[in-house]
Amino acid sequence: MGRGGSRAAPAAAAPPWHALPDEVWEHAFSFLPSASDRGAVAGSCHSWLRAERRSRRRLIVANCYAAAPRDAVERFPAVRAAEVKGKPHFADFGLVPPAWGAAAEPWVAAAADGWPLLEELSFKRMVVTDECLEMIAASFRNFQVLRLVSCEGFSTAGLAAIAAGCRNLRELDLQENEIEDCSIHWLSLFPESFTSLVTLNFSCLEGDVNITVLERLVTRCRNLKTLKLNNAIPLDKLASLVRKAPQIVELGTGRFSADYHPDLFAKLEAACAGCKSLRRLSGAWDAVPEYLPAFYCVCEGLTSLNLSYATVRGPELIKFISRCKNLQLLWVMDLIEDHGLAVVASSCNKLQELRVFPSAPFDAAEQVSLTERGLVDVSASCPMLESVLYFCRRMTNEALITIAKNRPNFTCFRLCIIEPHTPDYITHQPLDAGFSAIVESCKGLRRLSVSGLLTDRVFKSIGAHANRLEMLSIAFAGNSDLGLHYILSGCKSLKKLEIRDCPFGDKPLLANAAKLETMRSLWMSSCSLTLGPCQQLARKMPRLNVEVMNDPRRACPLDSLTDESPVETLYVYRTIAGPRSDTPAYVQIV
């Protein structure tokens, strides 16, 4: 490298490699696959820093408060695709009160100014307003991809702005957002000349859509690969939509229930038979089992099946899944039960990801027979299984040890035993041994959620063995500060730690303060924290934002708090932007 051309040029030598022009480096860096690789080269020297940042096309801001939007835009002026994440993960379960923050507006405004060529924008757990969507539609002439995941604050009026304004839109992907229905026929605002849609996902929309308009849109967008409908689309309309889009690769059905009519069944079956490329299937709310066989013809080709909203029980469900021999991803309700999972184990040998959701999470009584046995069977027979989310009501150490031995290739293991503090139901021991086996065996484990009765011992194992662990979720576990100390002093790769309802105090935080700066964020709620040490932590670590949050319903003026005042929720994250200025009254940055 570098010296190759020197034979042809007589006097002028080729520049040494470290003096090559930026354009050469920018081109070289374009081959780097991951953001962390790019971050590494940027840290090497000033010229690489300059070349890398000026050519960065894809930016992921994993915590919207870690950097100021305008700084990010200025630093990476060539970005074409940006993803920004906001609220902490536990916001998904209602642990973050309303009006906490994570507004998308500053990011959209900064992008509008600094990234006029922006093509893709993705927001997760943020507050996105209709004004934001209008700004997006107006500011980026080549805007192509909008992905909103678990966001809130916008309505169908905002969607109308996107439909009307984004001439080159390829993907509109709305996943599990809270969208206010303004009864605006936003779909009709896609112009008749608009044909570029590749992905349309409005499954989380609660209101009606104009089905005629949808049919016309689907018909003219010949490149449509992903279509995920909402609950308002009835079964007969599904059939006609699918017939108009036989090239579909991913389908989310609408309302799947209807009284059984042989004509409708035949229509549906015929429509599915035309879908030779269908690989991913989801939806099926309130699915009526009699219609499932209409999809049998596509089962063989399915790689991804999400029936986690389908309250279908027993034989029909199992018959369906057993035909899906090429499944790589399966999300299902616990209605599948152990014997259903045994069938999955024997039929779906290519399975890589399994999620089993609880059908009755708030009922105390065990209504379905889903136990540790289902997970043991699947882990034994599916050699490529690497990601698991499993809700159940009982577990044993022996089962976990078996699972760990069968599947050392787990990268994500999330077990939720529904009743807190549940021990091994046979030996009545804590589940320390079981989870220890998991972390000792699964050397590539990146994400772990623990549950059941657990003592500090399990955290000693996790701290010592989980060297690749990036995200750890703990609830109702541990005995003392030691548990937290083990985690913070171990777990070399830890990025996100979220803890609720554990008897952990602030001493381990102060003792491991430096660790917190190597992590993206720490969440602790309903633990044993007090205000004074949190303030101490903030003073010690200026590059952390230490946010203290109390129950907004409690009228408690923050001035009257003392060092001993209990802290209900602590959220700590590293940032180069300093304290944020949009905290609600119940959040204090100490």
Added chain:
Amino acid sequence: MEAAVGDLMATELRLGLPGTADDDQPQMKATVPSTPRGKKRTTDTDAVEDAAAEEDSKHDVEAAPPVAKAPVVGWPPVRSYRKSCFQASSKQATKDEAPSSNTAASAAANTTIGSFVKVSMDGAPYLRKVDLRMYKGYRELREALEAMFVSSNNGGANLSEFAVTYEDKDGDLMLVGDVPFEMFTSTCKKLRIMKRSEATGLGSLRQ
């Protein structure tokens, strides 16, 4: 289970603040940590839990008590989006299934399970959702609505300028506060906060 409880007691497991009394409910029913917030939530259902405790002592120690529990916020960790799907499906399931597995308690529980209702406020750009199960009574609910809608932007206004109404099962618009709170939570489908000036004919709107 008892051995485990003994161990925990020996290590002085405390989830509460320094100075609060330990939660003296047996660990097998301990879904609620002994923080003040958790304690507040159980007082309503204490009678139910005491009755359950008596029943429990007759069952196997490790079996879960077969009555609805006081809900812990955000547990189990299912997305609120998913919760509202469960409402529909669990109500569907209890309608379709034979009555054999449904005790009166779980039937009662089904009316309180999934009590997310939309809340609209005149003049607010978008709606919110609240979980009625989270509140002990009208005062808590009112405080929560105030916290949600009447932010510092409105310059210290409070809910006394508004009437809180709800839409019941029959679709009628009712004033919040007339019936016992439990009856209200089971019949309320939607909440609407309307300006006083619009709430004519609703008689004296006491706090």
